[in-house]
Amino acid sequence: MGELHEKYLRMNKMPHIWCAGCGNGIIMGAFITAIDRLGYDKDEVAAVSGIGCSGRITGYLDFNTIHTTHGRALAFATGIKLTKPRLKVFVFMGDGDAVAIGGNHLIHACRRNLDMTAVIFNNHIYGMTGGQFSPTTFKNKSATTAPYGTTDPDFDIAQLCIGAGATYVARGTSYHARLLTDLIVKGAEHPGFSVIEVITHCPVNFGRRNNFESPAQMLLWQKEHGVAARKAKAMPLEDMEGKFTIGELYRSTEIPEYLEEYGRVIQAANEEKQP
Amino acid sequence: MAEAKLLSGNDACVQGALAAGVRFFAGYPITPSTEIANAFARELPGRGGIFMQMEDEIASMGAIIGASCTGTKAVTATSGPGFSLMQENIGYAAVAEIPCVIINVMRYGPSTGLPTSPSQGDFMQTRWGPHGDHPVIVIAPYTAREAYRETGRAVNLSERYRVPVIVLMDEILGHLRERVEFRDEDLVQEINRKGPDPDSTFLPYEYTEDGVPPFANFGTGYRYHITGLIHDETGFPTNNPVEVDRIMRRVNEKIELHRRDIARTQFVEVDDADILVVAFGSVARSAHEAVRTLRQEGKAVGMVRPVTVWPFPDEDIRKAAAGKKAVIVPEMNLGQMVREVERVVAGTVPVHALNRIDGLLITPQEMRDLIEDIQ
Numbered sequence: 001m002g003e004l005h006e007k008y009l010r011m012n013k014m015p016h017i018w019c020a021g022c023g024n025g026i027i028m029g030a031f032i033t034a035i036d037r038l039g040y041d042k043d044e045v046a047a048v049s050g051i052g053c054s055g056r057i058t059g060y061l062d063f064n065t066i067h068t069t070h071g072r073a074l075a076f077a078t079g080i081k082l083t084k085p086r087l088k089v090f091v092f093m094g095d096g097d098a099v100a101i102g103g104n105h106l107i108h109a110c111r112r113n114l115d116m117t118a119v120i121f122n123n124h125i126y127g128m129t130g131g132q133f134s135p136t137t138f139k140n141k142s143a144t145t146a147p148y149g150t151t152d153p154d155f156d157i158a159q160l161c162i163g164a165g166a167t168y169v170a171r172g173t174s175y176h177a178r179l180l181t182d183l184i185v186k187g188a189e190h191p192g193f194s195v196i197e198v199i200t201h202c203p204v205n206f207g208r209r210n211n212f213e214s215p216a217q218m219l220l221w222q223k224e225h226g227v228a229a230r231k232a233k234a235m236p237l238e239d240m241e242g243k244f245t246i247g248e249l250y251r252s253t254e255i256p257e258y259l260e261e262y263g264r265v266i267q268a269a270n271e272e273k274q275p
Numbered sequence: 276m277a278e279a280k281l282l283s284g285n286d287a288c289v290q291g292a293l294a295a296g297v298r299f300f301a302g303y304p305i306t307p308s309t310e311i312a313n314a315f316a317r318e319l320p321g322r323g324g325i326f327m328q329m330e331d332e333i334a335s336m337g338a339i340i341g342a343s344c345t346g347t348k349a350v351t352a353t354s355g356p357g358f359s360l361m362q363e364n365i366g367y368a369a370v371a372e373i374p375c376v377i378i379n380v381m382r383y384g385p386s387t388g389l390p391t392s393p394s395q396g397d398f399m400q401t402r403w404g405p406h407g408d409h410p411v412i413v414i415a416p417y418t419a420r421e422a423y424r425e426t427g428r429a430v431n432l433s434e435r436y437r438v439p440v441i442v443l444m445d446e447i448l449g450h451l452r453e454r455v456e457f458r459d460e461d462l463v464q465e466i467n468r469k470g471p472d473p474d475s476t477f478l479p480y481e482y483t484e485d486g487v488p489p490f491a492n493f494g495t496g497y498r499y500h501i502t503g504l505i506h507d508e509t510g511f512p513t514n515n516p517v518e519v520d521r522i523m524r525r526v527n528e529k530i531e532l533h534r535r536d537i538a539r540t541q542f543v544e545v546d547d548a549d550i551l552v553v554a555f556g557s558v559a560r561s562a563h564e565a566v567r568t569l570r571q572e573g574k575a576v577g578m579v580r581p582v583t584v585w586p587f588p589d590e591d592i593r594k595a596a597a598g599k600k601a602v603i604v605p606e607m608n609l610g611q612m613v614r615e616v617e618r619v620v621a622g623t624v625p626v627h628a629l630n631r632i633d634g635l636l637i638t639p640q641e642m643r644d645l646i647e648d649i650q
Contacts, residue, residue, distance in 0.1 A: 013511065043496050048341075059500055059511060064493040066344060067502035068337065069367050075334035079341025079349065082325045083299055084494050087345075105337075108330040262325070269321035 008032040008042070010062050017056055021215030023174030023200030027121060028057055030177050031090070034184035038088075046087045048077040050097035053128045053202075054121035057092050071102030074109045074118065081116050085259055088188065089116040095136040096126050099155050103135075110164035113192045114258035119184065120157055120195065123202040131205035142209040161195040162250045168194035169250040174201060175222035176246060186248065192257045199226065199244065279456045284448035285352075287419040287455065288378050289314040291426035292350050294463035297376075298324035299349040301338035303331050303357060306390045307446040308380035311352035332357035336364035339375045343368075344501065346468075346492030348430055352378035354446075355388060358397060358404070365439050366405025367503045370526060372437035372480070372488065374468055376429045379441055380449040381556075383634050392634030393446035395556060398611040401441045402585045408523065410530045412436070412537055413585035415443040415555045420455040422448065425539075425582065427463030432537060434468040436529060437487055443584060445607070447557040447636055471497060479510035480522065486529035530586055539582035540591040544570060548577030549600045550646055553592060553616050555581050558605050558637050565642035576646060584612070592619045601649050605629040605637045 005011065009032065018024045035045065045063040049055040051070035058065035064087070068076040073091050081089045098106050098120045109118070125143065126132040133143035135155045143150060158171045168190035172180035180198060187194035201207060201218035212218045229247040232240055282290070289311055300315035302308075316326040325342075329335040332353050339349035353361065358379045368375050381397045383389035401413045412432055416425040426442050433440040471477040471489045479499045481488045488508075491497035504512040505519050513519060530537065543566055545551065554562040559580045569576045579595045581588050596602050596616075602624050604613040613628040620626060629645050631637045 042498060044494065046493055059502070062498055064344075064498055065500045066341075066493075067500070067504065068340075069363055069503060072333060072337040072364065075329065075337025076341035076344075078327070078329075078334075079299065079301065079338035080344055080493060081341075082327060082338075083342040083347040083349075084345040087494050104330050105334055108334070262320075266320045269317075273321050 004032050004036055008035060008062055009060050013060050016060055018053060019204045021203040022053070023123065023202070024053060024057065024121060026174040026177050027119065027180065027198050027200060028060065030180040031119065031184055032061070033181045034188065037181070037185055038188055040088050044087055046077070046080050046089045047092065048073045048080065048089065049092040050094065050102060052094040052097050052126070054092055054094040054097065071097055071100070072105060073097070074102065074105040077116055078109065078114060081114055082259070085115075090188070091116055091118045093118065093120050094127075095120065095122040095124060095157070096134040099135045099157055099160065106161070107164040109193055110161050110166035110195070112258045113165065113167055113255050115191055115193065117184070117187045117194045117196065120197045121200050122157055122197055123200045123206060125202050125206040127202045127205045131209060157197045158195070158249050161197075165255070166195045166250070167192035167252045167255050169197075170195070170248045171197045171199065171244065171246050173199040173222040173226050173246060175219045176226065179246065183248065190251065191253070192255065279454055281452055282419045282423070282455045283310065283450060283452045284416070284419045284422045284444055285310040285380065285450065286314055287422035288352070288426040288442060288444070289318065291423035291463055292376065292430055293318060293322065295348065295427040295430035296465040297348045297350050297430055298322065299327070299339065299342040299347045300324070300351065301327040301329050301335040301342070301349070302351050302353065303329055303335050305332075305354045305357045307382055307449045308352045308354045308378065310449070311378055311380070315350075332360040333364065336361040336377070340364060340368050340373050343373045343375050344493045346495075348374070348434065350376045350378065350430070352380065354380045354382045355384040355397065356386070358400070362404040365411070366407060366409055368439040369405065369409035369411060370407075370505070371501050371503055372526065373501070374433040374437055374490070375439050376426070376433050377439060377441045378426065379443055381443065381445040389634045391446065393557060393607060393636060394634070395445060395558065395607040395611070397443065398584070398606070398608065401443055408527055410438050410527050411585060412438055412440045412530065412583065413443050414440065414539075414582060415584045416582065417448065417556055417559045417580065419448070419451070419453050420457070420461065421582070423455065423457070424461045424463065431464065431466040434466050435487070436533060436537075437468065437490060438530065443556065445557050478508045480506060480508045482508060482525060486525055486532045534586055537583055537586065538588055538591070540588045541580040541582060542595060543578040543580070545577040545579060545595045547575055549575040550577075550603065550649060551596055551599045551601070552576065552578045552603045552605065552642065553581075553612070554578065554605050555584055555612065558607060561637050561639045562605060562642060565639040565646070568639065569643060569646065574646070574650070587615045587619075589619050592616060596620045596624050599624050602626045603629060603642065603645060603649075605642055607631055607637065
């Protein structure tokens, strides 16, 4: 791993701002491992992020990086990919970033199927602002904006993306780090819009308020509640209560990639120009 | 050149942008700017460009910033409600110094307002829309011919100074079709942003003599970081008060440093005038007509028209107003530019506001009536 750090991270920006025990570093490690396996040239990778703890990842990655506005990373990324399609574009967002303030951009990015990979850090809380509940916080949890417990139902990000038309959707965790690398590699290789939801842990602003005594305990929770998608299919529904599927959840190659489709527009425009 | 065309202000904007090398447009439909999106959708794909209809104006603004990062000249167009939604990302472009152009075809507001009626209610918003001190250039054409030339100039200024430039139109100018005869001076040249010097170390936000750092397009071998956090010359976040003060002064002052190149003001029969009208956009068409007819009657009236409205042409207005009996500022709002004029003349000349907020253009007759009252 040390070698990969030197190769893909801006080591002069260390130490990072993430709290001790945070899952974000595990995701960053899985990501650079995936990039190394994919063999991408660093100059040909664009990393785009939103605002929040997850958004800080672009400061540490040694690629073409842009830290955008809250919720809008996908909009910026769309402009980058459309105008320089040879760049490999990765978009990093948190749960509040991707499905609260940026929910509209997420569903439309899924629908368009432009060849980019979104990695969503789902720690079920607004960490940077100090522990407010997000659209993925489960019911009856404690948050600074829910001192009497949360009442809102939560989003299933992966299912939301499948419903909106993403052509590759997977879910990993910060516990299953090797699986996460595999999923990022597959998502990047998929020709279309891919989403990797990562269940991760925020010990300081979620765990502390919700009876987790340590980051390790939160990782164990992921281990115990994440069920391989293939295994889950064979399980009775009631056994999945409170659990979530991990692995590749959806893949389709039937829907054309956006720029491929746009090629038809260019062709039609050029034909019209002919005398 | 001398070629005559029938063009609306909206169409002329598109032609001017294309002539300046714009190859990316992202937008969302909204009256009265929609024809701009329609025209880009028709024109861009056959010229190696991309037209993108986004899910809203926030995304449109984000997409043009992203496109600009790869070195592509990018434009969006909108009106009141959409322009309000764009403010956060306009502030981002200003502080991250990403070239881009926003065409705002003003309609009557606030809120949904009168979607098909003109207004000049966004004069202050174009300057102060995003939160925080920030640089911006705003250009307000008043004919279709000028919309062509000035949109081209807007693209070039944004490339040269790494700043968002707003083309401030209104419903009348956007929708009016007129005969446009292009002459040599209308020729739009293509100006590209300054790139890194291959012989020296690249600093993304370097302090240079002209106050404008070189821009490395994404995918050209310079791996660096762009952020809306306040950053130092390396592009990475800083909260060191010395660095913060230094960069934010440079970012804001670069506009003043190049005011001469950015400014454009039209003077009509100003020298021997007793009464001066200061107007911009469609209202200046009425003002021009009022001045013309009053002059025929032997009355000493003149007009100053800021084409570049922000930075506000302080010196031009101060000089033109010096020694006049009165200055009249007609606007289709409750008085926004008049505050700037009052600030500039600082009590040396009486300033009269003429405001109309019923969704209709101020007529030449209304201006004549006020001028005759004052005389």
